[in-house]
Amino acid sequence: MNTSQSTAIAFVLHQRPYQESSVILQLFTYQFGIVSCLVKGLKGKRSQARKAILQPFKLLTIEFAGKGELKILISCELTELNFERGDQSAKNSHHNFPKHVFLTGERLACGFYLNELLLRALPKSQEFPIVFNAYIEALFEVIGGDALAAALRKFEIQLITELGIAPDWEFDTDSQPIQPLKNYRFVAEEGFQVAENESVYIKSQNLTDYSMFSGKYIRALAEGHFTEDNLRACRGLMRELLRQVIGNKPLQSRKLWQHSQK
Amino acid sequence: MPSVGKKSAQRMAYYLLEHNRSGAIALSEILSQAMTDIGNCSKCRDYTEAELCSICANEKRDPALLCVVESPSDVVAIESTATYSGRYFVLMGNLSPLDGIGPDEIGLPKLKQLVEQESCEEVIIATSATVEGEATAHYIRSLLDPSINVSRLAQGVPIGGELGYLDGSTLSLSLANRQRI
Numbered sequence: 001m002n003t004s005q006s007t008a009i010a011f012v013l014h015q016r017p018y019q020e021s022s023v024i025l026q027l028f029t030y031q032f033g034i035v036s037c038l039v040k041g042l043k044g045k046r047s048q049a050r051k052a053i054l055q056p057f058k059l060l061t062i063e064f065a066g067k068g069e070l071k072i073l074i075s076c077e078l079t080e081l082n083f084e085r086g087d088q089s090a091k092n093s094h095h096n097f098p099k100h101v102f103l104t105g106e107r108l109a110c111g112f113y114l115n116e117l118l119l120r121a122l123p124k125s126q127e128f129p130i131v132f133n134a135y136i137e138a139l140f141e142v143i144g145g146d147a148l149a150a151a152l153r154k155f156e157i158q159l160i161t162e163l164g165i166a167p168d169w170e171f172d173t174d175s176q177p178i179q180p181l182k183n184y185r186f187v188a189e190e191g192f193q194v195a196e197n198e199s200v201y202i203k204s205q206n207l208t209d210y211s212m213f214s215g216k217y218i219r220a221l222a223e224g225h226f227t228e229d230n231l232r233a234c235r236g237l238m239r240e241l242l243r244q245v246i247g248n249k250p251l252q253s254r255k256l257w258q259h260s261q262k
Numbered sequence: 263m264p265s266v267g268k269k270s271a272q273r274m275a276y277y278l279l280e281h282n283r284s285g286a287i288a289l290s291e292i293l294s295q296a297m298t299d300i301g302n303c304s305k306c307r308d309y310t311e312a313e314l315c316s317i318c319a320n321e322k323r324d325p326a327l328l329c330v331v332e333s334p335s336d337v338v339a340i341e342s343t344a345t346y347s348g349r350y351f352v353l354m355g356n357l358s359p360l361d362g363i364g365p366d367e368i369g370l371p372k373l374k375q376l377v378e379q380e381s382c383e384e385v386i387i388a389t390s391a392t393v394e395g396e397a398t399a400h401y402i403r404s405l406l407d408p409s410i411n412v413s414r415l416a417q418g419v420p421i422g423g424e425l426g427y428l429d430g431s432t433l434s435l436s437l438a439n440r441q442r443i
Contacts, residue, residue, distance in 0.1 A: 014360045015392075020264050052429040056393050078430065100434040105400045108393060112359045119360065252359035256397065 005065045008032055009079060011135070012056050013115040025054060025073065027062065028118055028135065033126045037064050039073045053078055057111055057139060059097040069124070097136060101143055110142045110152060112253035121159060121245040134158035149235070150226040156238050157221065165244050167191040169222030180216040186240050192218060213237045305376060307352045307369055308334050317341075317349060324348045326383040330373065330402060332356055332390060340388065348386070351376060356389065357398040365401060374405050384411040391417050 008029035018024045021043040027035045042051055053060065053076055061079045064071040078099050103111050114135060122128060134155050141151035160166045167186065172178055173193045184192040195212050217233040220226065226234065263271070278286035302308065303315035310316070317323060317337070327348025331337055337350050353368040365371070377385060387402055389395035403412045418436035419428060 016361065048432075049429040052431040055431075058431075100431050102396075102435065102438075103393070104396060105404075108397055108400065111393070112397065116360050252362050252364060255364060256357070256359050256401070 004067055005063065005074065006032070006071075007061065007063050008035070009081065009132075010035070010060050010062045012054055012058065012060070013119055014056070015054065023054075024070070026119055028115075028122075028132065029062070029127075030129055030132045031127060033128050034119065034122050034124045035064070035071055036069060036124070037062070037071045037073045050076065056115060057101045057103060057143075058099070059136075097140075098143060103143065106148065107142050109253060109256045110148050111139070112256060113152065113251065114138055114142070114155060116251050116253045117156070117159065117242070117246070120247075120251070121163065121242070128162055131159055131162050134162075147226070149231050150224075153221065153226060153231070153234055153238055154224055156242060157224070160241055160245070163245060165189075165241075167241065169218065178215045178218055180214070180219055182215045183212050184215055184218060185212050186237070188244050213240075306350045307354060307372070308337055308350060322347075325380045327386070328377060328380070328382045328384070329386045329388055331388045332395075332398075336388060348384075349380075353389075353398070356392075356394040357401055358394045359397070365405075368398070370402065370405060373402065377406055377410065382410060384413065387412065387414045389414075 008027075008031045010027040010029040012025050013028050013034075014026040015023050018038065022038060022040045023042050025037045025039060027037055029035050039050070039054065041047060042054070059079050059081060060076050062076045063074040065074055066072045080096050080099065118131070118135065122131070138151045138155035141147060145151060157166070168191045170177060171191070172184060173187065173191050176194075178184065178192060183195045185195040187193050192213075192215075213233065213236070217230055217237055220230045221234045221237055266274070278289075299311050300309050301311075303310045303318055304313055305318040306315060308315045308317070312319070324347050327346075328351055329340065329346060329348055330351045330353065331340065332353050332355065334352055334354075337352060340346050340350075351369075351373050353370075353373075355363055355368045357363060357365065357368060376382075385402070385406060387399040389398045399414050406412060416439065417432065418439065419425065419432070425433065
């Protein structure tokens, strides 16, 4: 067997043109994590079928070769794989990932957001099978579900857990249990710190501090209990947590998502 | 340079030096003139030497109909069909959040302003059939007043195409968007 040739289950996250008729794909594979792949000759009528397949949000089986960081795509085809969906009832726990997905509007913005998050957060060529499954899970919701925001939050939690940067959801920095009625501040690499004195001061001054979170929301996020009124707070908290991996540069797709919600 | 590799460029350079210096001088003058004089049309953003491009300046063109395309070559492609009598707006790109290209980079505020100024009745979005094209189309729809008709180019079976050779995505989309006859 040729050792430099590999097969993988993959999603295209991003495509950018390279030279005249080629493109460089950023793929998220089950087996190898994020992989950059060069596809030669993808312009013009003859490669129409390949172009249609190599779009985001399609589950593919790909073959690629190459020893360097940039691989060369050898073949690609749409895949029908059975996925066990963890949190569903037993009778519909197996789902085929839809072959032909056409996302529009808000759903598309969510899809872009997931892709951008993966590209920014995951290191290259390192496998993240659990994140891959979480991505599929989130895509199912983005394609056909109605709890988009909750699905994104669940995905984000699994992402930071797999990256090993999730805070302790149970205990604060003084090893005391996190209490629903207290306010906390997130400190990177340490966890949630009680911010009780500050919150009294802030309240007395009628200020709002976006980096302070109620213990109630921390618990909700950890347990995945999302309701209409806690989703907004959970989003703010999650953004604070994600800052550890994606830095301060804002995600572009977030802007699109915010607009599509108007 | 697109479609000219190192070898071809070398051949061209030697050919001009050996056989056609006057032609090369003329070419260089025309190129420098083009590079300094050609700007963007103040209405549709297409390339032009004048303030307005020939299509925007043409009184016979229907100002109530506006076609939004990605690049100047798309204008040429649609013009060559000779079936369209409205005006254009050239985005010079695609809404692509992952490349950092947002609404401002592709001139969408200007598009909104143009549609309001010219009191357009219909906007035809002719972006490519990619996720970025779809995002652009949706963004434009949400940007414009709901009273304006916004349509997108149909996607489906190409003329002369046999279904057996068509890719599954296009075929399933043509099935979903089938037309009553």
